[in-house]
Amino acid sequence: MEKVKLGIIGAGGLSTKKIYPSLLYIPEVKLEAVCDLDENKAKRNAEKFGANLVFTRMEQMLDEAELDAVIICIGPEQHAQLAPIVLKARLPVYTEKPPAVDAAGALAVARVAKDTGQLCMTAFKKRYTPLYVRMKEQMGTDRFGKPAMLVMQRSFSRYNNSSPRSTFLLDFCIHLIDLAPWLMGKVTAVHALSPEPNTWAIQMVFESGAAGSLAFCAHTSGVYPDEQVTIYGEDDAMLFVRDGHSLTFVHDRVYHTLHQINLTTAGQEGLVESGFLSEIQAFIKAVQTADRSVVQSDIASSYRSMLAHDSIVQSARTGQWVELKYEI
Numbered sequence: 001m002e003k004v005k006l007g008i009i010g011a012g013g014l015s016t017k018k019i020y021p022s023l024l025y026i027p028e029v030k031l032e033a034v035c036d037l038d039e040n041k042a043k044r045n046a047e048k049f050g051a052n053l054v055f056t057r058m059e060q061m062l063d064e065a066e067l068d069a070v071i072i073c074i075g076p077e078q079h080a081q082l083a084p085i086v087l088k089a090r091l092p093v094y095t096e097k098p099p100a101v102d103a104a105g106a107l108a109v110a111r112v113a114k115d116t117g118q119l120c121m122t123a124f125k126k127r128y129t130p131l132y133v134r135m136k137e138q139m140g141t142d143r144f145g146k147p148a149m150l151v152m153q154r155s156f157s158r159y160n161n162s163s164p165r166s167t168f169l170l171d172f173c174i175h176l177i178d179l180a181p182w183l184m185g186k187v188t189a190v191h192a193l194s195p196e197p198n199t200w201a202i203q204m205v206f207e208s209g210a211a212g213s214l215a216f217c218a219h220t221s222g223v224y225p226d227e228q229v230t231i232y233g234e235d236d237a238m239l240f241v242r243d244g245h246s247l248t249f250v251h252d253r254v255y256h257t258l259h260q261i262n263l264t265t266a267g268q269e270g271l272v273e274s275g276f277l278s279e280i281q282a283f284i285k286a287v288q289t290a291d292r293s294v295v296q297s298d299i300a301s302s303y304r305s306m307l308a309h310d311s312i313v314q315s316a317r318t319g320q321w322v323e324l325k326y327e328i
């Protein structure tokens with residue numbers, strides 16, 4: 001197909017700031033239709049980003065617009081409810097994160113994707129950021145060797161955790177909970193301490209035998225980009241991301257800075273460094289070429305990250321180690 005005709009469901013805060021603007025940098029896509037329960041928002045985004053069609057009901061959009069693909073950006077419950085309807089209409093679908101409220105919801109979507117044979121992708125953006133893409137590449141080199149241990153730390157400003165659908169762990173920490181297995185391989189067991197919902201100290205065991213230690217805290221101002229990820233390899237090899245903006249490889253007592261984000265980046269560069277543009281590009285490319293290898297975050301792997309999330313919650317509640325049993 002020459003251009004992928006896209007419909008977007010949701011014209012709220014995140015999509016208007018990140019998803020619609022990203023399309024302006026992807027010549028292979030044509031925004032065909034916008035749908036939001038709030039007609040004013042749908043009209044506003046259609047006008048601003050060049051779509052001809054406006055809807056307030058997704059089913060009507062699927063019936064009347066001629067689409068090649070759909071993006072849904074609403075919230076976890078709606079992602080899990082609406083994605084299967086799109087898949088059953090024989091269209092590929094991309095949802096924002098989280099793909100569902102829990103692993104069971106994500107698994108149900110993954111099963112529909114399998115049955116229909118359609119692509120279902122989750123916007124787990126960390127898997128598309130240059131920092132972590134390069135980190136993963138370097139982990140595959142001989143000089144890094146077998147990963148021994150992962151250490152992650154991330155903080156943010158206070159969450160009120162008012163709904164189980166938008167907790168600090170599910171809404172914010174999920175990005176790094178998802179990143180851990182993408183970098184290190186399957187998680188086989190977790191143990192977690194959470195004295196209160198804005199503080200998490202987590203241990204992970206990976207299928208490879210490597211260990212992980214993750215700390216998340218919502219007690220900062222949120223202004224400082226506190227995102228630290230270290231992976232220890234063999235001998236003295238070590239890879240680390242500091243402050244979510246630089247990647248360093250230490251080997252043979254020499255430091256190599258492999259990637260550094262220019263903190264003044266704006267527009268397209270900012271969208272690339274944060275992963276937003278690259279993940280949408282991957283989706284559009286997969287739809288256009290039928291090559292799914294460009295997609296790093298299909299719903300089956302998102303389900304596995306959601307199972308890690310649920311197991312962390314369960315462990316914090318019971319005080320016990322939880323072994324992960326994957327359905328797919």
Ligand SMILES: NC(=O)c1ccc[n+]([C@@H]2O[C@H](COP(=O)([O-])OP(=O)(O)OC[C@H]3O[C@@H](n4cnc5c(N)ncnc54)[C@H](O)[C@@H]3O)[C@@H](O)[C@H]2O)c1
Pocket residue numbers: 009010011012013014015035036037038041056057058073074075076078096097098123125171
């Ligand atoms: N990747 C990230 O870094 C990141 C950052 C922020 C938010 N998000 C995710 O983005 C998603 C949306 O967040 P937001 O802040 O834009 O929310 P929002 O509330 O601002 O927007 C949601 C929009 O969906 C519309 N809507 C609700 N139900 C609908 C339906 N059935 N059909 C059509 N439209 C419907 C609402 O009217 C609203 O305009 C969430 O899942 C959130 O976790 C991701």
